[in-house]
Amino acid sequence: MPVPPADFWADCLRRALRRYDAGLLRQVAGRLIKPRNQWPVEELVERMAAATVNAPLIDRRLRDVSQAGRQLLAVIGHSRQPRWSLGNLVELACALGQQDGLKPIFELLEAGLMYPETGASTPGARLKNFEQWLGLAAGSSLAVFTPPLIADRARGEDLGLPECPGAVRVASAPLEADGLEWLLRLAVLWQRVAGAALRQTHGGEFFKRDLERLEQDALLNGPPADGPAEVPQAALLTVALAELEGVLERGDGELRAAKLPSPWDEGLLPSLESLWTALPQLCAWNPLDGWRASTEVGNPYPSACLLAFLLLAQLPDGKWTHPATVEAWIKERHPYWQGEEVRPSRLRAWMHTFLLGLAFPLRFAQAAKDADGEWLVRLSALGRWLLGLGKTPALETSYQQTLLVQPNLEIVAYRQGLTPPLIGRLARFATWKSLGAACILQLEPDSVYRALESGLTFETIVQALEQHGTRAIPGPVIESLRTWANKRDRISIYNSAALLEFGSPQDLHEALARGLPATRLSDRLAVVADDSAIDFRHFRLTGTRDYGLPPEKCVEVADDGVTLSIDLSRSDLLLETELPRFAELLDRPGTNGRREYRLTPKSLAAGKATGMGVPALESWFLQRTGQPLSPAARLLLTASESPPPVLRRRLVLHLATEELADGLMQWPETGGLIQERIGPAALAVTEENAEQLQQKMRTLGITPGRDGTIVTP
Numbered sequence: 001m002p003v004p005p006a007d008f009w010a011d012c013l014r015r016a017l018r019r020y021d022a023g024l025l026r027q028v029a030g031r032l033i034k035p036r037n038q039w040p041v042e043e044l045v046e047r048m049a050a051a052t053v054n055a056p057l058i059d060r061r062l063r064d065v066s067q068a069g070r071q072l073l074a075v076i077g078h079s080r081q082p083r084w085s086l087g088n089l090v091e092l093a094c095a096l097g098q099q100d101g102l103k104p105i106f107e108l109l110e111a112g113l114m115y116p117e118t119g120a121s122t123p124g125a126r127l128k129n130f131e132q133w134l135g136l137a138a139g140s141s142l143a144v145f146t147p148p149l150i151a152d153r154a155r156g157e158d159l160g161l162p163e164c165p166g167a168v169r170v171a172s173a174p175l176e177a178d179g180l181e182w183l184l185r186l187a188v189l190w191q192r193v194a195g196a197a198l199r200q201t202h203g204g205e206f207f208k209r210d211l212e213r214l215e216q217d218a219l220l221n222g223p224p225a226d227g228p229a230e231v232p233q234a235a236l237l238t239v240a241l242a243e244l245e246g247v248l249e250r251g252d253g254e255l256r257a258a259k260l261p262s263p264w265d266e267g268l269l270p271s272l273e274s275l276w277t278a279l280p281q282l283c284a285w286n287p288l289d290g291w292r293a294s295t296e297v298g299n300p301y302p303s304a305c306l307l308a309f310l311l312l313a314q315l316p317d318g319k320w321t322h323p324a325t326v327e328a329w330i331k332e333r334h335p336y337w338q339g340e341e342v343r344p345s346r347l348r349a350w351m352h353t354f355l356l357g358l359a360f361p362l363r364f365a366q367a368a369k370d371a372d373g374e375w376l377v378r379l380s381a382l383g384r385w386l387l388g389l390g391k392t393p394a395l396e397t398s399y400q401q402t403l404l405v406q407p408n409l410e411i412v413a414y415r416q417g418l419t420p421p422l423i424g425r426l427a428r429f430a431t432w433k434s435l436g437a438a439c440i441l442q443l444e445p446d447s448v449y450r451a452l453e454s455g456l457t458f459e460t461i462v463q464a465l466e467q468h469g470t471r472a473i474p475g476p477v478i479e480s481l482r483t484w485a486n487k488r489d490r491i492s493i494y495n496s497a498a499l500l501e502f503g504s505p506q507d508l509h510e511a512l513a514r515g516l517p518a519t520r521l522s523d524r525l526a527v528v529a530d531d532s533a534i535d536f537r538h539f540r541l542t543g544t545r546d547y548g549l550p551p552e553k554c555v556e557v558a559d560d561g562v563t564l565s566i567d568l569s570r571s572d573l574l575l576e577t578e579l580p581r582f583a584e585l586l587d588r589p590g591t592n593g594r595r596e597y598r599l600t601p602k603s604l605a606a607g608k609a610t611g612m613g614v615p616a617l618e619s620w621f622l623q624r625t626g627q628p629l630s631p632a633a634r635l636l637l638t639a640s641e642s643p644p645p646v647l648r649r650r651l652v653l654h655l656a657t658e659e660l661a662d663g664l665m666q667w668p669e670t671g672g673l674i675q676e677r678i679g680p681a682a683l684a685v686t687e688e689n690a691e692q693l694q695q696k697m698r699t700l701g702i703t704p705g706r707d708g709t710i711v712t713p
Contacts (some may be wrong), residue, residue: 013049013147014049016117019118019126021126024127033048035304051443061112062485064111074156074159076154078388083143084143085296088280090335091303091304094333095333101335102326109132117144123670155385160312162314163315164314164315166322167316170320175228178363179382182238185238187424189565191447198213204293206647219435221234222435226361231290240291244419245278246258265420272362275362288346297515301354303334308326308354309383322376323352346459355377364379364383365379401468407476409477413422458485497529497531501525502525502526507524525573552570553623581606583607586598601636602647617629655681664683673689
């Protein structure tokens, strides 16, 4: 989710302090607020929480810690993300020149300028010291957080970074993205998941069908409209960002669509700032491997990517550098890439992908080419501002009219006029069809119904199209929107109701004429809001249904295997929607007035086109008839897929015993003359081999009888 407000971190701080043992709490308080009295524990907690939002006091305490501690807090301030993995902070401390990366972290914890996350990994344990915290949470992912004001006040600390190596000048104009690429992909993903949730295993991997949905999605995996490089598994990167941004939420083993991020309503700058703060939390994807749901211990990319931005900030004005130069500098100093035990696969280049495939489309970096056509990078004005090193850039577009609504219900959205609020509004009532310089969306019944369910109205949808349209909305579009909105507005919701099914339209008409307090739903269905208003003495009930129970066995299969007879006393309304998918209703009434359906090649082909194949029909037959799929139905459904049959003329040799047939089949002299065995004592023989077989049999003393031992069928 986007970085929460200061109150959230104050509550986190109180929870962390309440897990401290009294001795540790007073030790940390002695460094942070220097109490002169023996205050109660709860008062100490409140005074320490108040101290973390006291700027003058924080400035004094920062002077009391070492330069290494201040540098680490400054890095957190540059990231704008208060929460960091402990391992990544250790890596950052080592990359900045510390031999022991844990030492400045422990110093900040003891000074009350940083706090450990103590969650499910340390249930009920009271911390007596921070070494104990490390031991209690061994094997789990450790994290710490710093109240935002502390990191902000430390941001001006010199990090001791050198001038960025490889600085060169270019003559060409710099390229800068519009920053919308990943916002658009998040909007597309939100629509996809709103239609069907993504299911995950306990290990974080997607089920095969959902993984294929993501990998085959052209919009989520297509190359960026204005990016110099692509990223591996772009759709899964979008999923990772969506979960961090709160676009998707996890529950019951699924990722479901949530609300679109609130920073989108505030404009492009807050939206991109929110994505910037998400990068240190991006663990399920990295620019070298792509998607890594089951991450191995140690993920250096959050710290290495922040180091890349900090190093680019050291470029002189007007200078550029190659991504490979930045990567080489990081690999020389980052502990993850140190030592001979680093696998060669881990040394493959990835900085080009990160800076030009992800940071550039997010507008964090600019790109240009050198004289040899190689890509160069530097920080954009937005990137410098996000690091806290520059003025607030002006990013908002001045284009108001950017939509072209066409009579075929397509919307052309010209990208130069799109903004995060408009992207969010369009995603709620129109389906994204393509992304590019001109994005295409389609107005559809389902997308409009979804918008109406979320609180939009016909008027607000039309207002959005008119406000941002380059011309008047075509009349057919207005009428389609009004029709869909009216259909939705006619929906009535009953908290509870009795649904009555009549045997014929005439029965329903007579019941309503006699004063039944019901609303007609169809020619045979009516609903009553309160069943206590029904005088059931005037009705002959043939059955009642509890739709919370499994489907009732209420269909009988005739001897022909294709005629289905409905037992009306046990059938339900769901059956009325199931049968028309693959069977045809017969005009004539069946036995005892039952309705009958017939399976035909045409009806089964139509059912197969809608997903009612052999597995689905087998399940339906077991549920509704209590029998397996009939052979006749299986024949009509699968006959066209079977190998073509062959009609042959052949002779049949009938023998007295099975032993004679076994011997003739096995003896080489006769076995090669027999086509196949078609019965215990019956053999098939071609006309060409019949005479030769008889001769062989005579040598054995077997003489064909006059009564036709060899019979032509």
